Amino acid sequence: MLKLHIYTLSFLLFAFAINTTAQDIEQVLKAAPLTTSGGLSFSQIGNFSPDTNQTLEPYSYYLSGNINANLFGVINLPFSFAYTNNQISSNTPQPFNRLSLSPSYKWVTAYIGYASMSFSPYTLAGHEFFGGGLELTPGKSFKISAMYGRLKKRVGPDTLGTEPSFQRMGGGLKLDYMNKKIDASVNVFKAKDDINSITYNPTDSTIVKPQDNITAGAMVKLKMIDNFVLTAEYAFSIMNNDISNNDSINNSSDLLIDKQGDLAYYYAFKSNASYTTKIGAIGASYERVSPNYKTLGAYYFNNDFENITANISTSIKQWFNIAMDVGYQRDNLNGQKTNESSRLIYSANANTKLSDRLNLGVSFSNLETYVNIRDVYNQITQTNEFQNLDTLSFTQLNLTVSSNLNYIIQATKQKRQNVNIGFAYQEASQVQADDQSYSGNKIYNSTISYLFSLIPQRLNISTTVNYNRNELPEMTMSITSFNLSIQKAFFEQLKLSLNGSYSSSSNQSETIANIVNIRLTGGYTLQKKHSFNLSLAMVNSNGVQGNKTQYSANLTYNFMFNHEFKRRKEKLEI
Structure with missing residues (x-):
């Protein structure tokens, strides 16, 4: 990793040396040597429960920040990080604690630390990695992208409650060409699990097998006729789903992929044509993805389908x-x-303005999509924003229907009142690629909210009624929530808010729990750069598992900065 940092820095310095013209030198001499901007955040959370079985950490802290440094007006060094002592993700393949740096100079951008890049939806599609990456745009027509790093960290089979994982390394390259009439690109991505990263028994069926993958793709977009665009993309993936019996001596010549094991070939193709006019657009598309298509450069894939659509x-x-x-x-x-x-x-998506006060939006789709679903019960029992960070369910949906109606009752310089009504229905697939929590579920969610604002007094009052119904294959659960929020600003610096909710969850036969969640929050801003926020929360749950109470205090400090280090003299005398 250190070598990667050194090579990246050397490349940037070399690029700076060969591309600096006389005009650039004059600009550098006049510019500030260093300009910094960004923000830091530090949160401390204390939890207490009079119950004997406290589930939350008594004390935890979260430190995060994003900093951008500019050198002489030409080199940008963005940097971000996040760290916590809470063990929410310490043994998962993608940890919460992270560090990233993205320096750039003119047409050179580097990614160091935790980053993500996308080459194609069928090859490398936004998968996070820890390592290094480069993007070079030497002109308006060319772009070169490259990356190499760790896609997954090792998780040993002896880690309690966590699925074992091999360390996975990967790298890729993409070349782009762009002009007014044609865009074209080619890319290749390679990833492989390190079979020696964990100790395991290859015959153990409970451990995920180590994999090896190489994938490549090409795309072309034609813009020969005004307002008419034709696009085509092709990709293939060669996947070895089990390299546990790999013989390093016999396979030393297999540079692209290990051929011993469970080898499979996949391909994907997509094309579309569109024509745009003053009143709208019309188009058609064709997509075909072979059965079991997957790569190690993406988290999830829809496969084994052929689509022909018009839009x-x-x-x-x-x-x-x-x-x-x-x-x-x-x-x-x-x-x-x-x-x-x-x-x-x-x-379909439709939006209409029925009047100056009334807006209506409707959407529906039966296309297969992946979404993150956060458990409603976790939301109503949450005491701070960092709780349940690792409880998202990545779920494949077959059907989605939603509507939203917003009516403005009053809108003056003194008062504002409006009502919002929303409904959503989601139907999950019977077969899920990974998380089975929502397999075959039907989820209904209805919300009615009312907002009242006294603008001169800086007072906002809102109330919400929410009903969520989750029909599982073996049972049905529902949660009804009533929420009240009061927010008041004093002067420019001080803000107070009080939030309370009462929720009742039940199934077909009984009430599971009645939950009361009360939160008092105060925020103070000092000199527009410093902000202090204190939040006190109490959650009481009374149900079939007994009466439980949880208290929480969250103190957060935020610091925003924008500073320029100026020269002592306007001219540099030589």
């Missing part, structure tokens, strides 16, 4: 906006499944 969007005098996709989808492309399915696929 249209239009706007009528900013009064009505609509975008629609409709098409045909089928699976079982290789004929290996017992049951083959085909269906009509569609999605």
Whole structure:
């Protein structure tokens, strides 16, 4: 890792040396040697419960920050970090504690530490890594991107409650060409698990097998005719799903991928055409992804499908906006499944301004998508923003329907009142790629909220009623919540807020818990750079598991800065 840092720094210095013109030198001599901006945040959280089985850490702290340093007006050095003593993620493949630096000079940008890059939806698609990356844009027509680093850290099989994980290293390269008539790119990505990173028994079926993968793709976008765009992309992935029996001597010549083991080949293709006019746009697309398609450069993939769709969007005098996709989808492309399915696929988003006070939005889709779902029970029992950071469920949805209605009752310089009504329905797939928590679930969520504001007095009062219903294959759970929030600002520096909620959760046969959550928060700002926030919270849960009470105090300090280190003299005398 140290060598990577040295090579990156040397490259930046070399780029600076060969690209500095006489005009650049004059600009450098006049500019401030160093300009810094950014912010730091430090939170301390104390938890106490009179119950004997306290589940939260008695004391934890969270330190985070983002800093950007500019040298002589030409070199940017953005830097960010996050650290906590809380063990929420210490034994998971992607830790919470992280450090990243992204220096840039002219057309050179480097990524050092924790970063993410995207080459293609089918190769490297935003997967986080710890290592180094480069983006070079020497002109308007060319771009070179490269990365290498650790995609997963090792997690030993003896770690309690955590799935073992091999250390996974990966690297990739992407070349882009862009002009007015054509855009084109090619990319390649390689990742492999280190079979020696953990001690394991290759015959143990409970341990995920080490994998090896190489994938590549190409994309072209044609803009030969005004307002008409044609795009095509192709990618393939070669995956070895089990290299546990790898013989390093016999496979020394396999530079691209280990050929011993469970080897599989996948491919993906997508094309679309679109034509834009003054009143909207119309287009069509075709996508085909082979069964079991996956790469180690992305977290999740939809595969084994063929889509043919048409789309249209239009706007009528900013009064009505609509975008629609409709098409045909089928699976079982290789004929290996017992049951083959085909269906009509569609999605639509519509927004309309019915009057100056009334707005309505509706959307629906049966396209398969992945979303993060946070458990409602965790939300209503949460005492601070850092709680439950690692409880997201990455869920595949088959159907999503939502609507939102907003009505402004009053809008003057003195008062403002409005009502918002929202509804959402989500249907999860029966088969999930990873987390099975929401497999086959049907989730309903309805919300009614009212906001009242006295603008001169800086007083905001809001109330919300929320109903959430989760229909699982084996049972049904529902939560009804009533919330009240009062916020008041005193002068420019002091703000106080009081938030309270009462929630009742139940299933078909009984009430599971009645929950009261009360939070008092005060914030003070000093000289626009320093802010202090103190939050006191109490959560009481009375249900089938007994009566539990949790108290929490959260003290947070934020510091914002923007400083320029000026020269003592305007000219540098030689």
